[in-house]
Amino acid sequence: MPHSGLPxxxxxxxxxxxxxxxxxxxxxxxxxxxESGVETLVGERxxxxxxxxxxxxxxxWVWTDTAQWYPELLAAGVRVxxxxxxRLVDALLSARAGRAPRRDWGGPRAAARADVLFEVEPDEPPxxxxxxxxxxxxxxxxxxxxxxxxxxxxxxxxxxAGALAAAEMRHCGLxxxxxxxxxxxxxxxxxxxxxxxxxxxLQQLADEVERLLGIGPVPIDSAPELVxxxxxxxxxxxxxxxxxxxxxxxxxxxxxxxYRSLYRLFTANGxxxxxxxxxxxxxxxxxxxxxxxxxxxxxxxxxxxxxxxQVRSAVVADEGWMLVVADAAQLEPRxxxxxxxxxxxxxxxAGVDLYAGIVASGAVSSREHAKVGxxxxxxxxxxxxxxxxxxxxxxxxxxxxxxxxxxxxAGERGETxxxxxxxxxxxxPASWRERQSAAAREGATEADVRAARxxxxxxxxxxxxxxxxxxxxxxxxxxxxxxxxxxxxxRLGPLEHQPHLVMxxxxxxxxxxxxxxxxxxxxxxxxxxxxxxxVVFGGTDVTFPVTVAAVDRYSDAK
DNA sequence: ATGCCAAGCGCC
DNA sequence: AGGGCGCTTGGCAT
Numbered sequence: 193m194p195h196s197g198l199p200x201x202x203x204x205x206x207x208x209x210x211x212x213x214x215x216x217x218x219x220x221x222x223x224x225x226x227e228s229g230v231e232t233l234v235g236e237r238x239x240x241x242x243x244x245x246x247x248x249x250x251x252x253w254v255w256t257d258t259a260q261w262y263p264e265l266l267a268a269g270v271r272v273x274x275x276x277x278x279r280l281v282d283a284l285l286s287a288r289a290g291r292a293p294r295r296d297w298g299g300p301r302a303a304a305r306a307d308v309l310f311e312v313e314p315d316e317p318p319x320x321x322x323x324x325x326x327x328x329x330x331x332x333x334x335x336x337x338x339x340x341x342x343x344x345x346x347x348x349x350x351x352x353a354g355a356l357a358a359a360e361m362r363h364c365g366l367x368x369x370x371x372x373x374x375x376x377x378x379x380x381x382x383x384x385x386x387x388x389x390x391x392x393x394l395q396q397l398a399d400e401v402e403r404l405l406g407i408g409p410v411p412i413d414s415a416p417e418l419v420x421x422x423x424x425x426x427x428x429x430x431x432x433x434x435x436x437x438x439x440x441x442x443x444x445x446x447x448x449x450x451y452r453s454l455y456r457l458f459t460a461n462g463x464x465x466x467x468x469x470x471x472x473x474x475x476x477x478x479x480x481x482x483x484x485x486x487x488x489x490x491x492x493x494x495x496x497x498x499x500x501x502q503v504r505s506a507v508v509a510d511e512g513w514m515l516v517v518a519d520a521a522q523l524e525p526r527x528x529x530x531x532x533x534x535x536x537x538x539x540x541x542a543g544v545d546l547y548a549g550i551v552a553s554g555a556v557s558s559r560e561h562a563k564v565g566x567x568x569x570x571x572x573x574x575x576x577x578x579x580x581x582x583x584x585x586x587x588x589x590x591x592x593x594x595x596x597x598x599x600x601x602a603g604e605r606g607e608t609x610x611x612x613x614x615x616x617x618x619x620x621p622a623s624w625r626e627r628q629s630a631a632a633r634e635g636a637t638e639a640d641v642r643a644a645r646x647x648x649x650x651x652x653x654x655x656x657x658x659x660x661x662x663x664x665x666x667x668x669x670x671x672x673x674x675x676x677x678x679x680x681x682x683r684l685g686p687l688e689h690q691p692h693l694v695m696x697x698x699x700x701x702x703x704x705x706x707x708x709x710x711x712x713x714x715x716x717x718x719x720x721x722x723x724x725x726x727v728v729f730g731g732t733d734v735t736f737p738v739t740v741a742a743v744d745r746y747s748d749a750k
Numbered sequence: 751a752t753g754c755c756a757a758g759c760g761c762c
Numbered sequence: 763a764g765g766g767c768g769c770t771t772g773g774c775a776t
Contacts, residue, residue: 414772415757433758456759459770484766488762495768498761524762571764578764649763657765661762698762698766 252276254328256297258355259480266363271687273680277352278327280482284347285334288616290608340614346727347613347666351482353673357693358479358489360676364687365474366496366507366694367515367704372745373466373506380502381454384463391458397451404444412451460495461503469494475507479696486658487615487665488698497697507695507746514710516691516703517749518717518740520668522546523699525566527664530725530734531612532595536588538733555588556581569596570660572653596656603655604648611662612728620651663728667736668699670727674720675701682712691716695746702746714740 253275255261262272279297286293335344377384382392390398402410405425411417418432427440434452437445469475475494483490491497509515520526525546529537540549550562561581568578569585569592586593599609606625608617624647630636631644676693684690691713695702705713721738741749 416773431757452759456770460760460768486766488766490767492768495760498759498768500760502760568764571766573764575763646763653765661766664762700762 254278254324256324256327258352258359260297262356262359263363266359266687269686271360271680272356273677274349275352275356276328276331276348277355278324278331280351280355281331281348282327283482284344284351284615285331287618288338288344288610288614289334290619338614343613346670347615350613350666350669350673351487353676354481354489354669357672357676357696358481360687361479361693361696362476364692364694364704365472365476366702367510367513368470368473368475369506369508370466370470370473372508373470373503374463376503376505377457377462377466381458381462391454394451394454394458397447397454400447401444401451404442404447412448413455457500457502461500473510484665485618486662487611487669488661489696496695499697501747505745505747509704509744512707514705514707514742514744515694515746515749516705516710516713516717516740516742517746518701518703518714518721518738519750520671520699520721521737521739523667523736524570524660524664526734526736527667528566528570528592528596528660529589530729530732531659531663532592533732534589534592534595535733537592540589541734544737544739550585550588553588555584569593570657572600572649572656596660599659600652600656602652603658604652606648606651607655609655609659611659611666613663613666615662615666617655617658617662624651664699667724667728668696670724671717671720672696672701674723674727675703675716678716678720679703679713682709684709705742710742714742 253272255275255278257279258275258277262275265272279293283293331348335341335348338344374384381394385391398410398412401412402408405421407421407425410421415432419429422429422432425442425444427442429436429440434449437449469477475496477494477496478492479496480490480492483492489497507515521544525537526541528534529541529546536553537550540546540553543549545559547559547562547566550556550566551559556562556565561577562585564573564576564578565581565585567573568582573579573582582593602609603617603620606620606628608619610616627640627644627647631640672693679691679693682690689706691703691705691709693701694704701717703713703717717740718738721736725732725734725736743749
C-alpha cells in the first residue's frame with residue numbers, strides 16, 4: 193500500500209493515473225514496486241517530478257525531458273525500461289504542424305526568471321509548469337488525429353527509447369585506455385610538450401616546411417598568412433585546403449600536409465582532450481538525441497560522432513569483456529530502395545554489398561561507379577563522375593531515383609517533405625522566400641533570378657537528402673531500441689555489469705560485453721536490425737545486413 | 751576580455 | 763556547382 197507520508201504531488205499523480213504500482217517510502221528514498229514485484233528506488237525529491245503511468249502490459253515513464261531526469265536516476269541505480277519524452281515528441285509534432293516547439297519545460301534547470309533574480313514585478317504571470325498528464329493526453333490526441341498515426345506513434349516511441357539509450361551510454365561510458373591513447377600520441381607526435389609548446393614531431397615538420405619553401409619564417413598555423421606565404425614561394429593557391437594543396441608539385445607540400453594531419457590530432461584529440469574527456473577509463477560524451485533536423489543525434493562536447501580513426505585503438509574493452517561492433521552496410525541506399533519501393537534495387541540489395549549488387553544488375557560497370565552514383569543521387573551531386581553515371585542508375589532504378597528527384601523538386605518549390613515515419617523538414621527561412629518572390633517580380637534582374645535559382649536548388653538538395661538521412665535515422669533509432677530491449681530482457685544484472693550500449697554513430701553500434709555473452713549480444717544486434725526494417729517500413733523486400741565483429745579494440749573492427 | 755565567424759578537417 | 767554535423771584555431775569586431 194502507498195505510504196501516507198509521500199509527497200503530495202506524487203499522491204496527486206497517483207490518483208490521476210490510478211496506477212496499480214505501489215509506492216513505499218524507505219530510508220533511502222521512495223521504492224516503486226510494480227505488479228511483478230520488481231522494485232526500483234527513486235529519490236523522493238525527484239519522484240515528485242515524474243508521472244508513472246501504467247500502459248497496457250508495460251509501464252512507460254512519462255516525463256518532460258529524459259536528458260533532464262534520467263541521468264540522476266541512473267546515478268541512483270535506477271533503470272527505466274520505456275518512456276515517453278514529452279519534449280522530443282513535442283518537437284516532432286510541432287515540426288509537423290509548422291508551429292514553434294514549446295519551450296517552458298520547467299524543472300530545476302529552467303531558465304532563470306528576471307523577476308526572481310532581481311526581485312521585481314514580473315512582466316507577465318509566471319508560466320505554469322506543464323502538467324505531464326495533460327501534455328501526454330494532448331500529444332496522444334494530436335497523434336491519433338494524424339493520417340499516419342501509427343507511424344508517429346512508432347516514431348515517438350523510438351525517439352524516446354533513443355533518449356534513454358543516450359543517457360545510458362553516457363552513464364556507462366565508452367571504455368577508453370589513457371595508456372594506449374598516450375602511447376599512440378607519443379608515437380605520432382613525440383612526448384607531451386609543455387603548455388604552449390609544439391610536440392617535437394610537429395616542430396620538425398614545421399622547420400622542414402620552412403626550409404623547403406625557402407622564403408624565411410612561415411606562419412604555418414594561420415591559414416590566411418599561409419596562403420600569402422605560399423604565393424610568395426611561387427605556388428598558385430587560393431586557399432590551403434588539403435585537396436588544393438595535394439594538386440601542387442612542390443617538396444614542401446608533403447611535410448605541410450603531414451603537419452596538418454598531426455596538428456589536428458594534437459589539437460582535437462590530443463592530451464588536452466584526454467584530460468578533459470576521459471576519466472576512470474571511460475569517455476562520456478553528451479549525446480543529443482534529435483539534435484539534428486533530420487533526426488540524427490548530435491553531440492555536445494567531446495566530439496563522439498567525429499572520433500577519428502587515428503585514435504580508435506585507444507578504445508579498449510575491460511579485462512574479460514569485448515566490444516561487439518555492428519555496422520549497417522550501405523544503410524542510406526538501402527533506405528532509399530525501401531522508401532521508394534524500387535524492386536530492382538531491392539533485388540540488388542540481397543547481398544551484404546549493395547554496390548556489388550548494383551554492378552551485378554548491369555546498371556554500371558564498377559563498384560566505385562555504383563557508390564559515387566548513389567551518393568550523388570542522395571546528396572544532389574551534379575558534377576563529375578557521379579553526374580555521368582546518374583542516367584544509367586535512373587534507367588535501372590527508376591523508382592529510387594525519381595523518389596529523391598521528387599523530394600528535391602518539392603524543396604525547390606519551398607514545400608516540406610517527410611521521412612517514412614513522419615518527421616517533417618523545416619520550412620525554408622523567410623529570406624529564402626523573399627528571394628524567390630523578388631526573382632518572380634516584374635523588373636527582377638538577372639542576378640535576382642540567378643540567386644533565387646541557386647537558393648532553390650540548394651534547398652532542394654537539403655530536402656532530397658532529408659528524406660533519406662531522416663529515414664535512416666529512424667531505422668537506426670529503431671535498431672537501438674531493439675538492441676536495448678533485447679539486452680534488457682536478458683536481465684543479467686545491473687546495467688554496468690551486463691552487456692550495454694556504449695557507442696552509436698549514425699549507422700554503427702557498439703556494445704561493451706562480458707566475453708561469455710558476446711554471441712547473445714551479436715544476435716541481438718542482428719535480430720534488431722531485421723526487426724527495424726519491419727517496424728519502419730511495415731514490410732519490405734530490401735535487406736539490411738549488419739556486419740558484426742567482436743574485438744578487444746575498436747580499431748580492430750574494420 | 752569577450753563574442754562571433756570563417757577556415758579547415760574530423761565523422762557518417 | 764554534393765547532404766548532415768562538431769570542434770579548434772586565428773582573426774576581426776566590439
